[in-house]
Each structure stands twice: as C-alpha cells, then as structure tokens.
Amino acid sequence: xxxxxxxxxxxxxxxxxxAAVHDVNLNVGDGEFxxxxxPSGCGKSTTLRMIGGFEEPTAGDVRIDxxxxxxxxxxxxxxxxxFQKYTLWPHMRVFDNIAFGMRLHHVPKEHIDRDVKNALQxxxxxGYEQRYPSQLSGGEQQRVALARALVLQPxxxxxxxxxxxxxxxxxxxxxxxxxxxxxxxxxxxxxxTHDQEEALxxxxxxxxxxxxxxxxxDQPSQIYAYPKTLFVADFIxxxxxxxxxxxxxxxxxxQYALKGATxxxxxxxxxxxxxxxxxxxxxxxxxxxxxxMWRGVIDQSIDLGHYRKVLVVxxxxxxNETTALAHRLKVYMPKSADAKEGDSIALYPTRYLVYTxxxxxxxxxxxxxxTSDETxxxxxxxVAVSSDALxxxx
Amino acid sequence: xxxxxxRKKIFxxxxxxxxxxxxxxxxAKRRDLSGLFGYVLIAPPVAIMLLxxxxxxxxxxxxxxxxxxxxxxxxxxxLQNYIAFFQxxxxxxNLTFTVLVTLATVFMLFVVGYPLAMYLRFSKSxxxxxxxxxxxxxxxxxGVILAFALIRFLGTHGMFDTLLGIVGISGYRTPYLQPQxxxxxxxxxxIPFTVLVLTAGLRQVExxxxxxxxxxxxxxxxxxxxxxxxxxxRSALIVFCLNVIxxxxxFTLPYLLGPAQPMMMGVSxxxxxxxxxxxxxxxxxxxxxxxxxxxxxxxxxRTITRPxxx
Numbered sequence: 001x002x003x004x005x006x007x008x009x010x011x012x013x014x015x016x017x018x019a020a021v022h023d024v025n026l027n028v029g030d031g032e033f034x035x036x037x038x039p040s041g042c043g044k045s046t047t048l049r050m051i052g053g054f055e056e057p058t059a060g061d062v063r064i065d066x067x068x069x070x071x072x073x074x075x076x077x078x079x080x081x082x083f084q085k086y087t088l089w090p091h092m093r094v095f096d097n098i099a100f101g102m103r104l105h106h107v108p109k110e111h112i113d114r115d116v117k118n119a120l121q122x123x124x125x126x127g128y129e130q131r132y133p134s135q136l137s138g139g140e141q142q143r144v145a146l147a148r149a150l151v152l153q154p155x156x157x158x159x160x161x162x163x164x165x166x167x168x169x170x171x172x173x174x175x176x177x178x179x180x181x182x183x184x185x186x187x188x189x190x191x192x193t194h195d196q197e198e199a200l201x202x203x204x205x206x207x208x209x210x211x212x213x214x215x216x217x218d219q220p221s222q223i224y225a226y227p228k229t230l231f232v233a234d235f236i237x238x239x240x241x242x243x244x245x246x247x248x249x250x251x252x253x254x255q256y257a258l259k260g261a262t263x264x265x266x267x268x269x270x271x272x273x274x275x276x277x278x279x280x281x282x283x284x285x286x287x288x289x290x291x292x293m294w295r296g297v298i299d300q301s302i303d304l305g306h307y308r309k310v311l312v313v314x315x316x317x318x319x320n321e322t323t324a325l326a327h328r329l330k331v332y333m334p335k336s337a338d339a340k341e342g343d344s345i346a347l348y349p350t351r352y353l354v355y356t357x358x359x360x361x362x363x364x365x366x367x368x369x370x371t372s373d374e375t376x377x378x379x380x381x382x383v384a385v386s387s388d389a390l391x392x393x394x
Numbered sequence: 395x396x397x398x399x400x401r402k403k404i405f406x407x408x409x410x411x412x413x414x415x416x417x418x419x420x421x422a423k424r425r426d427l428s429g430l431f432g433y434v435l436i437a438p439p440v441a442i443m444l445l446x447x448x449x450x451x452x453x454x455x456x457x458x459x460x461x462x463x464x465x466x467x468x469x470x471x472x473l474q475n476y477i478a479f480f481q482x483x484x485x486x487x488n489l490t491f492t493v494l495v496t497l498a499t500v501f502m503l504f505v506v507g508y509p510l511a512m513y514l515r516f517s518k519s520x521x522x523x524x525x526x527x528x529x530x531x532x533x534x535x536x537g538v539i540l541a542f543a544l545i546r547f548l549g550t551h552g553m554f555d556t557l558l559g560i561v562g563i564s565g566y567r568t569p570y571l572q573p574q575x576x577x578x579x580x581x582x583x584x585i586p587f588t589v590l591v592l593t594a595g596l597r598q599v600e601x602x603x604x605x606x607x608x609x610x611x612x613x614x615x616x617x618x619x620x621x622x623x624x625x626x627x628r629s630a631l632i633v634f635c636l637n638v639i640x641x642x643x644x645f646t647l648p649y650l651l652g653p654a655q656p657m658m659m660g661v662s663x664x665x666x667x668x669x670x671x672x673x674x675x676x677x678x679x680x681x682x683x684x685x686x687x688x689x690x691x692x693x694x695x696r697t698i699t700r701p702x703x704x
Contacts, residue, residue: 054608080610086602088603089603089607089625091624148606149609152611
C-alpha cells in the first residue's frame with residue numbers, strides 16, 4: 001500500500017507549445033481512491049500516463065512512497081494500469097493474459113495457478129480461465145483486465161476510463177464492483193474519467209482538471225457545494241451562471257437586484273452561480289418587490305422520477321438574451337410542485353456563489369426573502385432533500 | 395460465475411416471438427435479379443481467366459501426362475516426362491537451387507522487412523515519412539533497370555568495390571553471377587510489398603495492447619516475440635506466400651544476375667524452350683513450378699479466409 005505525490009508535474013508535447021499538463025501538484029493518501037475528472041483533452045489521461053510511465057514529464061516529479069519513479073520505465077514502476085479498450089491480448093486465453101506478467105517475473109507455476117484463480121474469483125469470473133478475449137463481453141474483458149492488473153500486487157492501481165466503452169447499466173455495476181474490491185484490498189487507486197457521476201460515486205477525493213491545470217482537489221460533496229472556479233461550477237452538476245455587476249454592496253443580474261451580497265470586493269464584473277435546487281419559487285403576486293423577485297414563464301416542465309426539472313424563461317436576466325437552452329433558468333422542484341408549461345412563476349435564489357477574477361468564490365445565503373414568504377418553505381425543504389440525493393447519485 | 399438474468403435479452407426474445415411472421419411461400423417471392431447483375435459484372439474477367447490461364451494450364455498438364463509413342467503413334471497416360479525431369483541431375487539441381495534461393499530471399503525479406511515495418515509503425519519522427527517513401531521506391535523501378543544498376547554498383551570494379559578500395563579494403567568478391575546476387579536483387583524488389591503488409595499488420599495492434607504488456611513487465615524483445623509476432627502471423631503468412639510465389643517464378647533478375655549453373659526454374663524453362671527447343675520439357679518444368687506455387691497459394695487462400703480472432 002502506498003502514497004503518491006505529484007510535484008510540479010508538467011508535460012509539453014513538441015507539436016504545440018501549450019502545456020498538456022501544467023504544474024500539477026497533488027498528494028494521494030494510502031488506500032485513497034482519487035478520481036481525475038475533466039473534459040476530453042484536459043490532460044487527465046496524460047497525467048495518469050505520466051504516473052504509469054507511459055509519458056515522460058517535461059518537468060516535475062512522481063513519487064511513490066516518497067521514492068521518485070520518474071526515471072523508471074512502466075515495467076519497473078509499482079503501478080498497474082487498466083486501459084479504456086483493447087486491453088487484453090487477443091491471442092492469449094484469459095489464464096495466460098493474467099499469468100503473463102508473473103511468467104515474465106519467473107513466478108513458480110503453482111503460485112501462478114493459485115494467484116490467477118484468486119484474481120478471477122475477485123472479479124467474479126471463476127471458470128473463465130480457458131476462454132479467449134473474443135469470447136467475452138466488454139464488461140468481462142474489463143474485469144479480466146482488472147484481475148490482470150491486480151494479480152501483480154501493484155502499489156498503485158491506475159484506471160484510464162476503464163468503463164467508458166460499456167453500456168450505462170453495466171458501467172454502474174462494474175463501478176460498484178470496483179469500489180468494493182478497492183475497499184476490500186485497500187489499494188491506492190487513481191481513476192481517470194470524464195463522467196462526473198462516476199467520479200462522484202467512486203472517489204474519496206476528486207481532482208478536477210481543465211486545460212492542463214488542476215482546478216480543484218476536494219471531496220465530492222465539497223466539489224459540488226463549493227466549486228472553487230467557475231469552470232468547476234459549470235462542469236460539475238447542473239449550474240445556472242449569470243454575469244453580474246457590483247455597485248457598492250449591491251449586485252445586479254440583468255435588470256434584477258440581488259440582496260444580501262455583502263462582503264464582495266474587487267472587480268465590478270462578476271459571475272453568479274446558482275444550483276437548480278437553490279431557488280425559492282411561487283406564483284407571482286403584487287406584493288413581491290419587482291426588482292428582487294425574478295419573474296418568468298415556464299418553458300418546459302420535465303418529470304424526472306424523483307424530482308421535476310423546470311426550465312424558465314426570465315426576461316431581462318441574461319445578457320444577449322436568446323431562447324437558446326443556455327439562457328433558460330434550470331430549476332429543480334419537488335415532484336408535487338404545480339408547474340405547468342406556460343405558467344407564470346416568480347423565483348429567487350436562496351443560495352448562490354459569487355465568482356470574481358481574483359478571490360475565492362463567496363457563498364451567499366439569502367434568508368430574507370425565504371422567511372418573508374413562509375408558504376414556500378415546505379417546498380424548499382423537500383427540494384433540499386432531493387438535491388442531496390442528487391448530489392450523492394451524481 | 396452466475397449471471398443475473400438479462401432483462402433486455404429476455405425482452406428482445408419475447409418481442410421477436412410475438413412479432414414473428416410465417417415465412418412467405420417461396421412461389422410468391424419475386425425473383426431476385428440483382429444477383430444476376432453481379433454475375434454479369436464479373437463475367438469478363440472470369441472469361442479471360444478461363445480462356446488465357448485455366449485453359450492453357452490444363453492443356454499443358456494434359457500434354458505432359460499423355461505421351462505418344464514415336465513408333466506406334468499410340469498415346470498413353472504416363473508420368474514419363476516427370477520421371478525424366480527428376481532423373482536429370484542438372485534439372486534436379488535447378489529445382490533445388492530455386493527452392494533454396496526462394497527460402498533465402500523470403501527469410502532475408504523478413505529480416506529486413508520486420509525492423510522497417512516496426513520503425514514505420516512506432517516512429518514518431520519526421521524521418522519516418524522519408525523512410526516510407528524509400529521503402530516504396532523499388533515499386534517504380536523495372537527489373538531490367540534494377541539488374542543493370544546492381545551490376546554497375548556491385549560488380550567487380552563497380553561503385554561498391556571502389557568505395558571499399560578508398561577505405562582500404564581489398565579482396566572484394568562480387569555477388570554478380572553468384573546466387574547471392576539473385577537474392578540481393580529479389581530482396582530489393584520485394585521490400586515494398588513486404589513492408590506495406592507487415593506495417594498494416596502492426597498498425598492493427600492497438601497501442602494499449604503493447605502498453606499493457608510493458609506495464610506488466612515485458613521488455614522490448616518480449617513484446618516483439620510474445621505480443622507483436624503472434625498478432626501479426628496473418629500478415630506474415632500473406633507476406634510469406636506471395637513472396638514465395640513471386641520469387642519462385644522470377645525470371646529477369648535471375649537471368650541477368652545469376653550464375654550459369656545451376657539456374658532458377660524460370661531461366662531453366664526459357665532455356666529448355668528456346669535453346670533446346672524442348673517444348674514438352676519446358677512444359678513439364680512449368681507444371682512442376684505451377685504445382686509448387688499452387689500449394690503455397692492454397693496456404694495463402696486459407697490464411698486470408700480464416701476468421702479473425704477479434
């Protein structure tokens with residue numbers, strides 16, 4: 001079991017001068033499950049390949065248990081990798097695929113027999129020894145690949161989007177099995193994925209990467225609740241993001257004023273991020289202050305089983321207003337909420353994050369309007385429950 | 395492992411069972427003319443093959459196995475022509491020589507072709523493009539030109555000899571008019587095809603397949619012998635078969651570069667036909683050459699029609 005340190009890890013490809021991975025620093029604890037999450041081309045796979053020894057860093061160090069391995073080729077590093085696809089050797093039976101590495105290391109035959117049997121049992125494929133990879137389903141192939149990686153008892157298990165070629169149901173099942181195996185044998189694991197649901201459900205901590213930079217390294221719940229950058233806010237979960245301007249202590253979003261945003265300093269141009277579950281809402285009444293309560297019309301109301309997703313057009317909220325999907329407010333409501341397409345609605349964010357260019361995001365909880373509208377509190381609390389469930393399941 | 399029941403599969407099977415319809419009666423089926431159109435399209439090449447290849451080939455075989463008695467004029471089925479071939483020490487030597495030159499050439503093609511193909515498959519340097527063009531270059535050089543170029547280059551007092559002299563090496567023995575001369579020329583001529591097919595085979599081996607072998611501890615040599623070679627056997631067999639057939643029947647290069655004796659089958663046939671005016675003897679040699687190449691051809695057809703592992 002082992003710890004992993006990445007120190008100033010940088011990779012530049014000769015073809016273009018921009019760094020594929022730029023100055024990534026992180027520590028992974030013993031037995032920890034870390035997910036590296038990001039859109040395609042963000043450098044997450046390159047980072048993993050540098051840990052495994054398949055890419056040579058331009059600068060920086062990779063340390064396993066405090067020992068630098070950056071000079072070692074993949075076959076001499078205590079890591080084992082599970083690739084995305086084509087991972088098994090098609091001309092070898094399952095047994096030989098798993099035994100291959102041990103045979104190269106001259107492990108005695110009886111040990112090989114025993115270890116292969118145990119490895120196959122661990123991934124639930126006992127009795128598959130004599131099959132060829134072409135006789136296995138995609139999910140079975142990836143399980144064999146996992147068994148093959150684990151049988152050499154690596155210190156660190158590396159997984160490069162191992163389930164992304166599988167269909168959705170199977171992906172979830174294999175994810176759960178991997179999680180159980182990792183917990184049982186307490187191996188340090190680095191899992192690269194572009195699927196946030198996968199990351200949120202597997203990881204002890206998530207490293208979110210964008211354009212070669214490590215944007216945030218945190219526990220899944222923290223990443224969801226307090227995304228450190230606007231990119232993370234937008235990338236993880238669903239988020240409404242608006243441009244805002246600051247005058248003194250008050251913020252303006254389009255034609256609306258946001259109350260309760262004290263403590264925001266610096267730039268006058270800011271971004272506001274609101275989770276879809278962080279709205280209070282109701283039918284518009286005359287008593288609502290017209291510059292604080294957002295007024296709109298429900299464009300779509302989608303029943304998603306355990307909650308309702310409502311898209312609202314709010315005139316005067318976005319800059320350069322269009323009817324594009326990005327310019328509709330996304331709001332989660334309890335299933336019971338009365339929200340029909342075409343209905344008028346008034347809403348207001350109860351919690352939002354303010355992003356400036358220079359500082360950490362500032363969280364604002366707006367109690368004032370919530371308490372002034374008691375009838376909405378019940379609705380809101382139930383939304384909070386369903387949004388928690390959402391955060392956990394992704 | 396016990397598999398949980400697959401809901402999707404069960405659903406699909408049920409759906410199929412429910413929507414299945416009895417097959418329409420055969421008489422009601424419209425005659426499909428699209429198949430006929432296909433036959434029309436392939437008719438010309440098939441006709442040419444039958445007329446210009448199969449008919450003369452069969453005629454040749456028949457001519458060699460039916461021997462007419464000079465005195466009685468009676469024609470009998472006999473292997474006499476073939477017995478005569480194998481009883482002639484010179485012709486026997488020619489056949490053995492041809493087999494040996496072919497095997498040596500094909501072996502050298504693998505020795506030269508695999509490293510080149512590996513380089514083209516794995517190199518990321520800009521030089522790879524140049525190497526690719528160079529490996530294809532022999533395709534555009536006619537055999538006669540190649541033969542004379544090699545004589546000028548490798549012959550006694552040729553360019554190579556001169557270069558060796560400059561660096562102080564003397565006693566150069568030219569491969570011209572030696573078996574080696576034929577092998578060198580035939581290797582040069584067959585490199586483009588060899589490298590093209592081997593590179594294509596190597597390109598089908600995914601990077602992840604190689605990297606996972608490196609990951610579990612395989613050295614470069616182990617990856618080559620345990621992963622790359624087994625995964626490119628099909629390409630290697632294709633290269634083997636087509637090169638054997640091409641080299642075995644070669645004429646121009648062996649004729650211009652080879653020794654006077656023994657000679658390769660192509661040259662031997664030409665000599666029997668032209669110099670000795672022995673038409674039946676030349677035919678017998680041709681049929682033997684054809685049979686040997688056909689055996690390799692069967693291996694080739696079996697290789698390319700065998701289902702892939704994946």
